[in-house]
Amino acid sequence: MKGNWTKHIKTVILVTIVLVILFVPAAKATLIQGLMEIGLFKPSIEDKKSELDADLSTIKFKDATGKVISLADLKGKVVFLNFWATWCPPCLAEMPSINMFYEQFKNDKDIVFLMIDADGDFPKAQAYMDRKNYKLPVYTFGSDIPKTLFKGSLPTTVVLDKQGRVSLNGEGAANYASSQFITFIKQLKDLKD
Template identity: 60%
Template sequence: MQIGLFSPAEQTKNATIPADLSKIVFEDTKGNQVSLADLKGKIIFLNFWATWCPPCIAEMPSINKLAQLYKDDKDIVFLMVDADSDFGKSVDFMNKRQYNLPVYKAVSSVPEVIFGGSLPTTIVLDKQGRLSFKEVGAANYNSKKFTNFIEKLKALKD
């Protein structure tokens, strides 16, 4: 399944997330916790997905390619948040498809401005923690337009 409808663009206004970022916490498969506040100063690619979600599955190859493009860039962090919080299924999913994406689960409440419950949902926060991009539904993140968008965020002063 391929996805073609997608037009990334910086939002007309960078909205600062109203909630305290230090309270938004995710946990990886090893039990390490990270808050969005811990990641301030980095560009955060945050994707909410599930193994049973066809649009999530459809966009995953493009996310994997994007992550591989930036795998050595310490200023960009990928958080793939399993909406079901089932590490067994999500890790098996990633391994079976040979995706090298870090799986997390939310261990705190997540403000609706970040995730309103629709899958997949992808947001990008800039280095200041401002919401710079939000897409609800499947998209192709392995495109020149999206990598140009990421590069613009990288070029912004801290």
């Protein structure tokens, strides 16, 4: 009889763990973070660059104060765009690595960070950033975004080089504090205009 209870308790514990991972975003984010730390979920860095098929001046984002920034204004800079939401476990999982990456380059005038809250809920997004002690700049959509830049999957990260060409367009969580990604960003930064 005792052996039967042990089997049932183990099954209940396993089912409980699976349910927590499935239905608690923070638990799922923690699991994904652990997998990122062991080397899974690396950003896919491609050598080819592609021009956006949209006019950069039409792609705009706004911050909590209503200030609008256009991608056209950022030509000549490396732009790191991350589309995310507070309810998205993979987004939350990659946020510590993005914050580490940001802390390394936050004072570099040639690199711009735009964390795009897909929900447009500035108070909720800022509360998350404050709770985690992240200083990442939060924006939301200020115009329509072409599908070549953002198809709607969260998280999506796009890196534009100084000429406004897409150097990376990745969907899903990734470790943006990896040495490989930092080297990639430094190479983009060092390219002549």
